[in-house]
Amino acid sequence: MNRPIRVLVVDDDFRVAGLHRDVVASRTGFTALDAVQSLGAARQATKAHAPDLLLVDAFLPDGDGVEFVAAAGIDAFVLSAATDAATVRRALQAGALAYLTKPFDARVLAERLDRYARMRNLLVTDRPLEQEQIDRALAIMHGGAEPATVARSATEQLILEGLGDDEASAAEIAERVGISRATAQRHLAGLASRGLVEVRLRYGTTGRPEHQYVAVRR
Incomplete structure (x- = not known):
């Protein structure tokens, strides 16, 4: 199992910092570090x-948060009340993966964190990446639909690679590959119809049985 994504919140308003940290702590797969209120502490x-x-x-009592992002060499979101185009451009040039204008609903940050986790899951690999995988990772992070350049066969191949020799649900495959659950289910159904994937049922203690998928080895 992959280790949790460790997140550090840097905000001089301790109440705001606490709220953002709580959002991080609420997301599966994330660990919220103790928030800090200055660049020195960061x-x-x-x-x-x-x-x-x-x-x-973006702006902290002892310096420029955007400059810190540029120098840190760590994935980052910039969260700021500043809405001027110059600050937004600087943040993007510094490498920020997202720019959220305060105040924002907690659900907005939660959604960006979930996107980040899916993108990261797709890019954390020792294998060379295909252009389709890079396009998909960027689309995931920035909220776009699955790129039109991604061929169905390429997506199916990624699903089969993600499935490996395991038995897994559509949700588990989606997380491994970095696609939505609906997309995973659609392609798994197509693979099953062609005999490339076997569908099994896993019965829990309550509720409807869950579909599990296993690659058919020939």
């Missing part, structure tokens, strides 16, 4: 705890 925390993702305010 530098110490990054050295001590090696976060995977930073949530950084």
Whole structure:
């Protein structure tokens, strides 16, 4: 199992920092580190705890949060009340994967975190990436639909690779491959109709049985 994604919140308003940290803590697959209120503390925390993702305010009492993002070399979102185009451009140029204008609903941050996890899951691999995988990762992070350049056969191949020799549900495959559950279910149904995947039922203690998928080895 992959280790949780470690997230550090950097915001000088301790109430806001706490709210953002609580959102992180509520998401499956994430670990919320203790929030910090200054860049000095953020530098110490990054050295001590090696976060995977930073949530950084653009302007902090002891310096520029955007410059910190650029220098940190760590995946980051910029969360700021600043809405001027120059600050947004600077954040994107610094490498920010998302820019959220405060105040925002907790669901907005939760959705961006979930997208980040799916993107990261697709890109954390030692194998060379195909262009379709790169396109899909970018589309996932930035909220686009699955790229039109991704051929159905390419998606199916990714699903079969993600399935491997395991028995897994559509939701588990979706997380491994970095696609939506609906897309995974659609392609798994197509693979099953052609005899490339076997569908099994897993019965729990209550409720309807869950479909499990196993690749058919020839």
